[in-house]
Amino acid sequence: MIAGVGIDLVSISRVERLKDRFQDRFEARIYTPEEVGQSGGRASFLAGRFAVKEALLKALGTGLTGGVRWQDIETLTRSSGSPEVRCYGAVRVILDSRKVSRVWTSISHERDQVVALVVLEGDGL
Numbered sequence: 001m002i003a004g005v006g007i008d009l010v011s012i013s014r015v016e017r018l019k020d021r022f023q024d025r026f027e028a029r030i031y032t033p034e035e036v037g038q039s040g041g042r043a044s045f046l047a048g049r050f051a052v053k054e055a056l057l058k059a060l061g062t063g064l065t066g067g068v069r070w071q072d073i074e075t076l077t078r079s080s081g082s083p084e085v086r087c088y089g090a091v092r093v094i095l096d097s098r099k100v101s102r103v104w105t106s107i108s109h110e111r112d113q114v115v116a117l118v119v120l121e122g123d124g125l
Helices: 012-022 024-030 033-039 043-060 089-097
Strands: 002-011 073-077 083-087 100-110 113-122
Touching: 002 012, 002 043, 012 024, 012 043, 024 043, 033 043, 033 073, 043 073, 043 083, 043 089, 043 100, 043 113, 083 089, 083 100, 089 100
Parallel strands: none
Antiparallel strands: 002 113, 073 083, 100 113
């Protein structure tokens, strides 16, 4: 059963500007150390991960409320190249309370844009 769907579109150049302006503070506030490590400093990679975070928050319908933090959502690249979403903290509590068993995501890049789709699968409320 689908328990939620979210989508987000992010400008890669916007992420580049944020990285330039705030340097390491931007990455430290938004991303987990593993996400930063896998990014290799590429704004396109970070933009995709940001889009997943936003799409997941939209699927939950919570935004950054109730103790939810950006780093509660982590997207890593599997050996196959596909993205895998891991959730911690308040996001994990919300997912568990809603009986969400799996978070599906897809990320696509086109020129200066990245889009991410998140589908929450579970037994529902």
